Amino acid sequence: MALYRVLSSSPNKPANALQSTLLNMQETIREPMVQDPTQFDVLVMPNLYGDILSDLCAGLIGGLGVTPSGNIGANGVAIFESVHGTAPDIAGKDLANPTALLLSAVMMLRHMGLHGHAKKIETACFDTIRDRKVLTKDLGGNSKCSEFTEAICQRMKDMD
Amino acid sequence: MTTRSVRALSGALKPLFSPRSPQGYVVAVCHQTHKSTYTAPPARYGGRHTVTLIPGDGIGPELAKHVCELFRFCCVPVDFEVVNVDSTETSEDDINNAIMAIRRNGVALKGNIETNHNLPPSYKSRNSLLRTTLDLYASVMHCQSLPGVRTQHRNIDIITIRENTEGEYSSLEHENVPGVVESLKIITRTKSLRIADYAFRTAREKGRRRVTAVHKANIMKLGDGLFLECCKEVASGYPEITFDSMIVDNTTMQLVSRPQQFDVMVMPNLYGNVVSNVCAGLVGGPGLVPGANYGENYAVFETGTRNTGKSIANRNTANPTAMLLASCLLLDHLKLHGYASMIRKAILSTITDSRVRSHRCYMQYVGGIQLLLLRPALYFDITLNMSSPLCSSCTLLIWEVRAPHLKWSSPSWMQSRALDLAHRGTRNQMTVRLYL
Numbered sequence: 001m002a003l004y005r006v007l008s009s010s011p012n013k014p015a016n017a018l019q020s021t022l023l024n025m026q027e028t029i030r031e032p033m034v035q036d037p038t039q040f041d042v043l044v045m046p047n048l049y050g051d052i053l054s055d056l057c058a059g060l061i062g063g064l065g066v067t068p069s070g071n072i073g074a075n076g077v078a079i080f081e082s083v084h085g086t087a088p089d090i091a092g093k094d095l096a097n098p099t100a101l102l103l104s105a106v107m108m109l110r111h112m113g114l115h116g117h118a119k120k121i122e123t124a125c126f127d128t129i130r131d132r133k134v135l136t137k138d139l140g141g142n143s144k145c146s147e148f149t150e151a152i153c154q155r156m157k158d159m160d
Numbered sequence: 161m162t163t164r165s166v167r168a169l170s171g172a173l174k175p176l177f178s179p180r181s182p183q184g185y186v187v188a189v190c191h192q193t194h195k196s197t198y199t200a201p202p203a204r205y206g207g208r209h210t211v212t213l214i215p216g217d218g219i220g221p222e223l224a225k226h227v228c229e230l231f232r233f234c235c236v237p238v239d240f241e242v243v244n245v246d247s248t249e250t251s252e253d254d255i256n257n258a259i260m261a262i263r264r265n266g267v268a269l270k271g272n273i274e275t276n277h278n279l280p281p282s283y284k285s286r287n288s289l290l291r292t293t294l295d296l297y298a299s300v301m302h303c304q305s306l307p308g309v310r311t312q313h314r315n316i317d318i319i320t321i322r323e324n325t326e327g328e329y330s331s332l333e334h335e336n337v338p339g340v341v342e343s344l345k346i347i348t349r350t351k352s353l354r355i356a357d358y359a360f361r362t363a364r365e366k367g368r369r370r371v372t373a374v375h376k377a378n379i380m381k382l383g384d385g386l387f388l389e390c391c392k393e394v395a396s397g398y399p400e401i402t403f404d405s406m407i408v409d410n411t412t413m414q415l416v417s418r419p420q421q422f423d424v425m426v427m428p429n430l431y432g433n434v435v436s437n438v439c440a441g442l443v444g445g446p447g448l449v450p451g452a453n454y455g456e457n458y459a460v461f462e463t464g465t466r467n468t469g470k471s472i473a474n475r476n477t478a479n480p481t482a483m484l485l486a487s488c489l490l491l492d493h494l495k496l497h498g499y500a501s502m503i504r505k506a507i508l509s510t511i512t513d514s515r516v517r518s519h520r521c522y523m524q525y526v527g528g529i530q531l532l533l534l535r536p537a538l539y540f541d542i543t544l545n546m547s548s549p550l551c552s553s554c555t556l557l558i559w560e561v562r563a564p565h566l567k568w569s570s571p572s573w574m575q576s577r578a579l580d581l582a583h584r585g586t587r588n589q590m591t592v593r594l595y596l
Contacts, residue, residue, distance in 0.1 A: 048376070051409045059413035066240055 046112060048055075056081070065138050066129075070111065078111055080104040094144045097136040112124035124155040185318040204265075209494050212261040212268035213240040217247050218468030220271020222476075223483040227269065230484065236491065236499045241265060247274040255286045259293050266304055268460040269490055270484075272468045282333055287466065292325050294460070296453035297351065298358045299324040301464040308512035311444050313370055318439050319424045321362065322432025324453055325354040329429045347383040347428065352390035359391075359396045359426035371395070373405040374427035374435055385426055395406075412438055428596065440465045447479025450521035451492075459493050481507060489523040 037060055043053060058067040064084035072078045082100030088138075090096055102125055109118035128134060134151040135141025204210055213228075215221040224242075224287040231238055235441050239444040243261045245254040255273075261267045273286040286486045305314050332344035356373075373391040388405055392430075395403035406414070414421065415438050427435060440449040451464035465480035472478050484507055491500035 004414035048430075049434075051376075052412050052431075055409035056416055056438065059416035063413070063417060 042137050054083075063138070064100065065097045066099045066103070068100055070107045072102065072111070076111075078108070078113070080108040094146055095137060096145050097138050098145055099129070099150060120156055120159060121152075124152045124159065127155055128152050161435060208237040209267070209496075210239050210240055210241055210265050211490065211494075212258065212265045212270075214245055214258050214268060214270035214273070215240045215242065216245070216271025216468065217274040218272065218470040219478040220468065222474065223463075223478060223480050224271060226480050227483055227487045230503065231487070233312060234499060234503065236490070236496065238494070238496075242268075244274050247286060249274065250279065250283055251481040252289070255289055259290060260408065262290075262294060262458055262460065266458055267490060267493060268458070269483075269487060270460055270462045270463065272466045274468045274470070281333065282343075288329055288331065290460070291453060294455055294458045296455040296458060296460055297323065297325050297354055298454045299436075299438065299451060300362070300454065301436045301449060301451045303436075303443045303464075305443050306448060306511060307508065308449065309444040311442065313419050313442055316419045316439070316443055318419065318422045319362065319366070319368070319477070320432060320439055321355065321424065321426045322436060323351060323426075323428050324432075325429075326351050327429030342420060344514045345380070345383055345430075347386050348388060349386060352387045352428075353394060356394035356426060358392040359424060360394055360401060360464045362400050363424045364398060368401070368424050370402040370404070370412075370423040372425045373403070373429050374408050374411050374425055375405060375409050376431070377405075378407060382427065391426060408435070415442065437465050446482065448485075449483045450482050450489055452486070452489050459490075461493070481511070567578045 037057070045053065045054065054069070058064050061067065064082070067083060068080070069083050070078055070080040082104050084100055087096060091140075106118045106125075108121045109115070109121070128148065128151050129139065132141070134143045134148055136143055136145060136148050213224055215224040228240055231240075241261055243254075243258045245258050256483070258268075270290075275285040275287070276283075291299075301320045301322075303316060303318045303320065305311065305316045306490055326348060328343070328345045330344055330346040332346065333341055335341045359371055359553065362368075371391075373388055375384040375388050377388045391403065391405070395401070408427075411425075411431075412434065415435070419442050427433060436451075436548045437446075440446055443449060446465035446467050446469075449464035451462050451466065453460045453462070463486060465482075484503065488500045488504045488507075491497070491503070
């Protein structure tokens with residue numbers, strides 16, 4: 001670095017302790033600075049913080065289009081729903097991503113105790129997305145909603 | 161000037177005028193008659209500012225120590241009045257002393273004071289007390305992607321402006337029925353207008369295009385509805401700035417997926433807390449972002465995310481960047497822009513060039529900044545004793561050397577340092593600093 005040459009008459013060799021200290025500092029430490037959401041497992045919180053944090057976490061995993069949710073009440077009463085909007089601009093055009101509602105249905109099956117079915121549908125859904133062959137537009141693909149669903153159904157048939 | 165002093169001065173200057181001296185020029189600055197573009201800072205006494213320093217808990221004291229060390233090294237004309245606040249004490253004497261000191265000095269640099277949750281509800285958060293008593297109504301955090309810091313999202317440049325004195329932090333809670341607690345969130349028209357005006361003024365001053373109000377008015381129709389209404393009202397007075405609003409949950413989602421869409425954000429207290437912490441996380445974490453609390457008459461600077469860092473205290477692993485950048489904000493506030501930009505450049509160079517990461521190299525980091533600052537400033541001091549008082553009519557000679565191989569040589573910086581010394585000179589003594 002040109003700055004070092006100010007302090008010594010011969011620029012090519014470190015003339016003093018000052019320069020050698022500076023050269024030691026050049027050691028590159030490649031520690032990435034990332035904030036780590038994987039440190040969290042289950043988070044329980046009051047209403048407002050839950051509203052904020054659940055949407056924040058949804059943003060981390062790909063958005064509301066892939067996030068399932070459920071509202072559990074007393075005596076096993078529950079409503080499972082996707083939390084994305086109604087998307088009136090693509091309604092009726094077979095373009096929507098069904099993942100959020102599908103995974104919410106999987107949560108519902110688990111709530112009902114039908115774990116086998118839940119596991120099968122979930123695996124089929126995840127594998128279809130992982131494959132990246134048949135994806136809806138919001139996930140970067142060109143397929144229709146029905147094609148995506150058909151691909152999941154096909155996988156389930158292959159699993160049996 | 162007396163004959164003796166002139167002889168001493170000319171003797172000192174003789175080698176500089178010799179033919180073998182490096183190429184340069186002499187700038188003669190006569191204090192009274194020379195018309196300089198340099199504007200003196202609003203100095204308190206003798207050209208030096210006094211700033212209250214509250215070390216706080218956790219990593220606060222060690223960071224404060226390093227700020228002092230850096231300021232001493234750079235000869236920044238700031239003296240710190242240290243006021244310790246003991247967070248374990250239930251009496252409010254400590255914090256009242258701190259508030260009085262800030263009232264006296266007008267500016268403060270503080271570390272976070274821990275709030276123990278196990279103490280009774282009558283014990284108010286010391287930080288909150290300080291902010292509300294001094295009416296530091298605007299908490300400003302500028303989250304910028306720093307070069308050399310690897311994060312998932314790049315090109316982030318968001319200013320978050322958070323209302324600092326009301327909202328969910330009013331500390332008004334009661335339990336009329338056992339097991340049922342009611343907590344009051346206070347939103348007032350006056351304070352909402354004030355913070356909105358502050359946000360738009362800041363956006364205008366900094367040339368920003370868009371202000372986003374963050375709220376939850378679909379649920380809190382009266383409270384956040386009032387806040388939103390006040391923001392819209394103020395927005396109408398700033399036609400060149402686009403105003404929009406976003407619900408807080410959508411905001412946090414957008415922040416983690418596409419943070420580049422945000423410019424200036426204004427919000428009530430709690431949402432400000434959440435959103436500014438998310439923004440700090442996006443640009444690299446709590447160790448990197450400074451924060452500032454502004455009021456009508458006072459300003460307090462601290463780390464942006466207000467953490468005590470108890471788990472990493474006294475281990476020499478804390479990242480001092482946030483506190484050092486906060487001290488640069490402090491210097492900007494005192495109009496010592498030369499020092500502020502010098503320290504800021506040194507910090508950013510240290511992060512970028514030497515890739516020093518806090519975990520292992522904290523001491524080297526601060527040493528790195530000092531070494532970076534030392535490089536261009538080679539000088540020697542001559543103190544001249546004069547029999548006759550000269551005061552304001554003394555003449556300073558500054559030898560400025562053009563050194564093209566220096567990465568940055570700032571003539572105005574050198575000049576400002578020389579003039580600071582002139583102010584410091586007593587009636588019978590003058591110190592001349594000659595730069596090589």
